[in-house]
Amino acid sequence: MNKFIRLACVALLSFSALAAQTAATQLDILNLKAQSEHVLTSGQPSQTDFAKLKQLGVENIINLRCDNETNWSEQELVTELGMNYYHIPVQSKADITIENATKLQALLNEHQKQTTLLHCASSNRVGALVALYNAITLKKPVDEAIEIGKQWGLKSLEGVVRSKVNEEVGQL
Numbered sequence: 001m002n003k004f005i006r007l008a009c010v011a012l013l014s015f016s017a018l019a020a021q022t023a024a025t026q027l028d029i030l031n032l033k034a035q036s037e038h039v040l041t042s043g044q045p046s047q048t049d050f051a052k053l054k055q056l057g058v059e060n061i062i063n064l065r066c067d068n069e070t071n072w073s074e075q076e077l078v079t080e081l082g083m084n085y086y087h088i089p090v091q092s093k094a095d096i097t098i099e100n101a102t103k104l105q106a107l108l109n110e111h112q113k114q115t116t117l118l119h120c121a122s123s124n125r126v127g128a129l130v131a132l133y134n135a136i137t138l139k140k141p142v143d144e145a146i147e148i149g150k151q152w153g154l155k156s157l158e159g160v161v162r163s164k165v166n167e168e169v170g171q172l
Contacts (some may be wrong), residue, residue, distance in 0.1 A: 026052070026056065027045075027049055027052055027053070027056075028049075029042045029043060029044075029045045029046075029049055029119075030042060030043030030044065030122060030123075031043045031122060031123040031153055033123075033152075033153075035151070035152060038111075038112060038113065038114060038115050038116060039108060039115075039116050039118065040058070040115070040116070040117045040118070041117070041118050041119065041123050041126050041127075041152050041153055042117060042118075042119045042123055043119060043120070043121055043122040043123050043153075044065065044069075044070070044119060044120070044121050044122075045117070045119060047072060047077060050074075050077055050078055050081055050083070051081060053083075053117055054081045054082065054083055056115075057115050058083060058115045058116070058117050059083055059084060059111070059114040059115055059116065060083060060084045060085075060086065060107075060111045060114055060115070060116040060117070061074070061078045061083055061084070061085050061086065061116070061117050061119070062086045062087075062088065062104065062107055062108075062116060062117070062118040062119070063075075063085070063086070063087050063088075063119060063120075064088055064089070064090045064104075064118070064119065064120040064125045064126060064129070065089070065090075065119075065120050065121055065125075066089045066090075066091045067089070069121065075087065084111075086107050088100050088103050088104055088107075088129075090120065090125045090128075090129070093157070093160045096125070096128045096129065096132060096157060096160050096161065096164060097132075097164070098132060098133070098136050098137070098164070098168060100129055101129040101130070101132040101133035101136070101137070102133065102137065104118070104129050104130075104133070105133050105137070120153075122153065122155070123152065123153025124153055124154060124155045124156055124157050125153075125157065126152050126153045126154075127149040127150060127151075127152040127153035127154025127155070127157070128149060128154050128157040128158075128160060128161050130148060130149050130152040130154070131145045131146050131148060131149025131150075131152075131154050131158075131161045132145070132149075132161050132164055132165065134148050134149070135161070135165045135168075135169070136164075136165060136168050136169060139169075142162060142165050145161075145165070146158055146161060146162070149161060
């Protein structure tokens with residue numbers, strides 16, 4: 001019986017990982033990528049993409065865009081679909097802060113057993129906050145933190161992250 005339970009658990013975990021990867025391949029969302037079994041990152045999903053995300057099992061949406069970046073209410077749409085909506089507005093380089101990176105990580109930790117989509121316009125802000133958190137809070141070398149950030153979508157904000165890390169810990 002013990003062996004059967006272990007096999008069932010392994011099969012269930014494999015299915016969950018496959019489901020996250022399937023979500024990433026069934027949608028046409030800019031820079032959509034499965035970061036882990038329960039975390040997807042992307043650029044801005046369309047209004048119709050959110051219904052598809054819900055059908056694929058996404059339970060939480062974390063939006064790093066500001067309200068003025070779209071002409072519709074993402075929060076209203078997401079909550080009407082029955083998903084949880086979280087908003088950390090990152091409008092400019094000034095909003096790439098350890099406070100916002102810590103808020104983001106706290107949300108990811110809180111929902112670590114639920115499928116979550118984390119997005120901005122292109123995933124660049126997503127990667128910037130992840131890199132900053134890795135460098136400052138987890139004390140990883142800045143180059144390693146930047147590489148992690150790039151896996152999460154960091155591109156043009158790399159210089160901003162390096163500057164913020166330098167300000168915070170004098171590392172570079």
